[in-house]
Amino acid sequence: MCWGLLHFAGIAGLSVGAGLAVQAVIDRSGGRLAFAGGFIALCGAAISIGDTMLHRTAVTNWITAAARVQQLLARKTAQLGAALTRRVAAGEVVAVSTGDVEKIGWFVEALSRFLAAVIAIVLICIGLVLYLPELGTLVAVGVPVLAVAVLPLLPRAAQRADVQREKAGKATELASDTVAGLRVLRGIGGEELFLGRYRAASQEVRKAAVRSARMWSLISAIQVLLPGIMLISVIWYGARLVLDGRIEVGGLVTVYSAVTLLLFPLRHFEEIAMAYSFSRPSAKRAARVLSLERTAFEDERGGLDDARPTGELYDPATGLRAPSGLLTAVVCGDPDAAGRLAERLGGHAADEEKSASVLLGGVALDDLPLDAARASVLVQDKDPVLLSGTLTELLDIPASGAVDPEKALAAAQCGDVLDALIQASVDGSGDPMRSRITERGRSLSGGQRQRLALARSLVTDPEVLVLDEPTSAVDSHTEARIAQSVKELRAGRTTVVFASSPLLLDHADRVVFIHEGQVSAVGLHRELVRDDPGYRAVVTRETEDEQSETAAEQRQIMTPASARAREEIEESA
Template sequence: MRSFPYQTAGKPDLRSPGRYLLWLAGAQRGTLLVAILYGAVWTLCQAFTPFILGKAIDQGILPGDFGRLAFWVGLLVALTLVQSVSATLRHRASVSNWLQAAYRSAQTVGHKVTRSGDALPRKFSTGEVVSTTASDAMRIGEIFDVAARLAGSLAGYLLVTFLVFQTSWQLGLVVLVGVPVCGAMLLFVIRPLQRRQKEQREAAGKMTALGADTVAGLRVLRGIGGEHIFVDRYRERSRETQLAGNKVAYSLADLDAVQVLVVGAFSVAFTWIGALQAVSGQIEAGQLVALYGYAVFLVSPIRTAADAVSRFIRAHVGASRIIDVLATPSAVHDADTTVAAPAAPSALLDVDSNVVVAPGGLSAIVSGDPDESAGLARRLGRFEDAVLREAQVHWGGQALHMMPLREVRARIVVSDAEPQLFTGTLREGLDPAGRHSDQKIMEAIAVASASDVLDGLEHGLDGEVTEKGRGFSGGQRQRLTLARAVLTEAEVLVLVEPTSAVDAHTEAKIADALRRTRGTQGNTTVVVTASPLLLGAMDTVVFLKDGKLHSQGTHRQLLDTVPDYRAVVVRGEGMDGHGTDADGTAEDAALSVDAAPGVGHANTNGGEK
């Protein structure tokens, strides 16, 4: 029994698909060599069988020598037993090689996904990445399954050639030259197969990607009545994949037909020449029977070689796709780590915008361009080292991107605007490390005002969360994600639009709870938002204009002194139809929000946005 995941086998060789396959072979060379050994024994036993039958006929049956016949029959029985045992062991080792290569590839891709930041989502869709582990990794494993049979076939071919030469040098030349020629003739069919399999893999990848994206947005599609459009698109992609698969099937059918034709012609020619030599007295009857057995045996090496080439083509295509994923530069890494993180809570300075986040308290970032404020949050969380090199963030006076990534992730946590929940129990989703008691989890849920979500689950914290939390509404997912962020107890917690999908009453409760918890514990909390309710609960509000620090103060101070800030904050209130009062004015709603976060908000619809 092998444990999974495997220990790391080192850095994969990504210079070419062939080198990647060789790297995998090196990582499991022990099992691979064992499989090749059993495969060679298994095939050599098959190759010896015609030889023993011929000897039994010539030395036992024809002369009537029962002793010699018993000897050869006993040897044949022993050979059959060895062949049976070696066949079983070869199969077990071959399947082990298949699964090891597939799972090691899947594990390598998984590690890449967890360490690349958002570099992969920018280049590949979710479906394409999933296809590399669900499909391409298994195709790569196939070549290691057939490796033992291929090595055994080669050994058997060489042995049969030697034995045939002992009988007739003419027939020996036929075997020595004829088998490779038959294999080469199959290449004319294999080449178009390679091209068609590549086209089929690309079509299948696009179909999988479209399917994954459609499922992810199914709730929205149903809400706007647009699911039929994506169904038609998926049907079109599926049809393209089907047609590409049909072309692959045509090539496989041609390959099978050519195998039967070439191998059959070779077997007929080989047996015919042997029969002529038997009639002329050049060989004995038993040797003719052995030659016929060799002809039957040689069918296997030719077919195995063709099968190996076909599987190698699929593995080569799969390895190319995996290399594309693995070769994508990670957004963050520890290669240049040379500076220790500050020992005590320290200020964060974003050089590009001139924003300073002082340790402790609640701060907010507001910008007329949401991309600017979100970009600042990403820089504070060290999401892209390349960006940080150009626009450095300093933490405690040192460059953030030069610090150990593990420590940065432990002390600075960013909760993004698009919440992600994973399959499992709610307790596991909110506290993946299992560090907190149920009471602590309930306190975080209360901060996020998500108690109603918990009440809706039959088994409470042990209730199952569906994939990506699709069983929850957008506001429920957002509040659960906020509870998960609070549970990290991070030294610096950056929240990007944490209440954009909740109603005004809930938003007021969250703002009040954040101020009572994070605002009094000495931790630093940064909120990217334009919501007056949250802004009123902040100690400091930073206003960005053109990506630079424009002004800083409390929410009330900026409302009274900075017209651009007032316009940004009020604009959000007047755009959704809920922020206007009886006179149709949204400004009074924004102006009414002061440091007391429980004060009314223009949106009082009582439900989630």
């Protein structure tokens, strides 16, 4: 704001210097002309320095504001973890962290220049009133009218800008979802369908942008028309005063120049209105993301030290127990319920969940510091993300050190993945650990990405590892080998696997069947398949007719035995 005041003061001083120079020429005063020339040169230096530093500090404010909002969003994303995408669409998060932060920064830097322009206009109007009351009063009355003339149009312009922002956010979300699922869309031939949807959304954004631009062009036209009318009025009235001998020619030149240069700071009124209208929806979205909180970790310092508990993992809400050191498989009929339960076991409970916290060794995860809880229980969801970089960088993560990357890759059956990385290597080293993985691992198949993510989780070697459908994208032979290898590698550690594949369930130390949010049965896979119809229906994908046939067959098998039992009882009697 201070640099802006210096800049506008230099601009306002030009009008004074021009008036002094003209009057000095009329009066044939060389001394006053030299003084006017020196004063104009001083104003030029003030304009040069003020404009340069104003631009420098304004850009700094813009970048700083945008970067700090991005930092806050990054910290909030890291704090919320998997709970973020359940409450806010991924496209909206992308829009907030890219385009929205720039508009917030724009308003921050425009605000200081606007304040400088307001102060400069007030001082110039006061100076003109004191210098030439006849013309200064006209200017002092006309300038506020110019400043507020467009206020009635701003609500409509802001509304159109909000509509444009909303449609642009939806288009961005649709585009990000389409790109993320491009491989699947190509497989089912749905590219044209989604392309048509994005084309329609893009055209809606274009139409909304045109409607918004029309309103802003009208505002800009008014900002040009009204100052022009005021400038003509000042010239006409000032010329009448000069002809009547009430003011000097130099005074008219001074006022005319001041009014002309006032049009420059008046432009900031239009800019601040545009910046406010465009940044307000952006700020609302950013505030909505930043206001999200985790009930499990409202106080990251918690009531306990950073010690990591060990022992049995217990969920009071469902009754699920995962004994320490065993591989526990969990079967749920609803995949969405399984995903929510997996997140809950890692302390990723949503705000609306009011049930008691999950316990690890009798210690509530909610009472642990965030870092300690995440180090104790690691949750790998069914759609893990692979960041771009080399395989070494992918596996270079905080870990206990007990499991090296080679063992983890072998347990996850990543041999074909390593071969593919060697073939795709560009440095010719033949070392798969130095080969680069593209963003989200798009150069790999779904099964290869899934196994690399599993290897990354195994390298971490947490006290409790929760895996949600870790082998859903691999073939049955590979799945069986992965189940056996993970069980051997995680010996002595607690592992919870959400799955419905018999190959994986058969390797579990114990299987827990959850029905309607509660533990329904516990045992080995083969026992539950034989004795529990609900479990068998989920695992074997039996239809209702098939369940009825199975029950009838069991009754037929049991009937002769029951008849013999009744005969033995009658004979004994």
